[in-house]
Amino acid sequence: MKSSIKLCIFLCAFLFCFYLLFTPSLAFSPSSSNIYEGIDVSDWQGFIDYSQVAASGIQIVYIRSSEGFSYVDSQFENNYKNAKAAGLKVGFYHYLTARTVEDAVNQATFFVSTISGKSPDCKLAMDFESFGNLNHQEVNEIALTFMETLAQATGRTP
Numbered sequence: 001m002k003s004s005i006k007l008c009i010f011l012c013a014f015l016f017c018f019y020l021l022f023t024p025s026l027a028f029s030p031s032s033s034n035i036y037e038g039i040d041v042s043d044w045q046g047f048i049d050y051s052q053v054a055a056s057g058i059q060i061v062y063i064r065s066s067e068g069f070s071y072v073d074s075q076f077e078n079n080y081k082n083a084k085a086a087g088l089k090v091g092f093y094h095y096l097t098a099r100t101v102e103d104a105v106n107q108a109t110f111f112v113s114t115i116s117g118k119s120p121d122c123k124l125a126m127d128f129e130s131f132g133n134l135n136h137q138e139v140n141e142i143a144l145t146f147m148e149t150l151a152q153a154t155g156r157t158p
Contacts, residue, residue: 038061112154
């Protein structure tokens with residue numbers, strides 16, 4: 001009797017882990033076969049000497065512009081100006097904290113307003129890595145809503 005209970009518990013745990021590991025998540029494929037050496041930056045790195053970055057072989061810099069509903073990265077303007085001046089390709093990303101599709105729409109709108117007037121060389125992107133208690137389906141719906149809203153608002157494929 002005890003061994004059948006242990007087996008049942010083991011099978012339930014196995015199936016749950018299998019579900020978590022193999023439930024598909026959506027991803028966007030690359031738009032070309034070009035591969036660039038690059039880095040992503042935010043205020044966590046402080047002041048960056050972009051002439052040294054370019055001299056090291058880096059070709060592209062993805063710059064965090066914003067996070068959540070109202071935070072603009074404190075180094076966003078400096079990173080943009082200095083990376084462009086060093087001749088680097090520049091892309092922007094938003095750190096997504098949305099927990100609903102409505103949040104995703106609002107954060108995409110905030111991202112678009114933050115980068116308004118700038119000229120990115122690369123696709124716009126999101127960094128969505130903290131999911132809290134969201135399930136796979138909710139994560140995918142929020143991410144897709146953010147990207148679709150971004151595409152509609154900018155006319156660009158993110």
